[in-house]
Amino acid sequence: MSRIGRAPITLPKGVEVSSKPRDARTQDVQVKGPKGNLSFAISSRISLAQEDGTLTFERPSENRKDRAQHGLARSLVNNAVIGVSEGYTRNLEIQGVGYRCAMKGSTLELQLGYSHPVSFEPPDGITIAAPEPTKITVSGIDKQLVGQVSANLRALRPPDSYHGKGVRYAGEYVRLKAGKAASR
Numbered sequence: 001m002s003r004i005g006r007a008p009i010t011l012p013k014g015v016e017v018s019s020k021p022r023d024a025r026t027q028d029v030q031v032k033g034p035k036g037n038l039s040f041a042i043s044s045r046i047s048l049a050q051e052d053g054t055l056t057f058e059r060p061s062e063n064r065k066d067r068a069q070h071g072l073a074r075s076l077v078n079n080a081v082i083g084v085s086e087g088y089t090r091n092l093e094i095q096g097v098g099y100r101c102a103m104k105g106s107t108l109e110l111q112l113g114y115s116h117p118v119s120f121e122p123p124d125g126i127t128i129a130a131p132e133p134t135k136i137t138v139s140g141i142d143k144q145l146v147g148q149v150s151a152n153l154r155a156l157r158p159p160d161s162y163h164g165k166g167v168r169y170a171g172e173y174v175r176l177k178a179g180k181a182a183s184r
Helices: 064-085 143-155
Strands: 016-021 026-033 036-043 047-051 054-058 088-095 100-104 107-111 118-120 126-132 135-140 166-169
Touching: 016 047, 026 064, 036 064, 054 064, 064 143, 088 143, 100 126, 126 143, 135 143, 143 166
Parallel strands: none
Antiparallel strands: 016 026, 026 036, 047 054, 088 135, 088 166, 100 107, 107 118, 126 135
């Protein structure tokens, strides 16, 4: 049995999980909490059981697709429960001479060595902050969306492998190449 799928989820105070069938193959799961609401679809073959503040998942058989959906459903619901109770945060750093960021209303303005400033408008449900000119904080309740927005920001100027300049995740190590002079 799946180690991930069989692990129960302890629901924090104020978090409610409900599910209803959408069609023959999927069911909608709604997670409500103090920070907001999330809804998504999981396989209808996976059943949710809620008792005494814990949530467990059951699968009908041991076939390959049911085993895969078992762990996936549990992970999606767990990420949603953590998101609506605590939220997710991703930190990025900007390195390079003249590289900086600033907030203009809700839009993030970035100077990344191009001939023009780059504007980044966050999607709904995501909050972007620039506590320092070289630091960016992306936060929200949807783990997938926070990760995708962070990846989109990093893709604006990925770290250069020769100088290390660019946007990187906080704590990310960029291994620098030696360059042309080292080969002689």
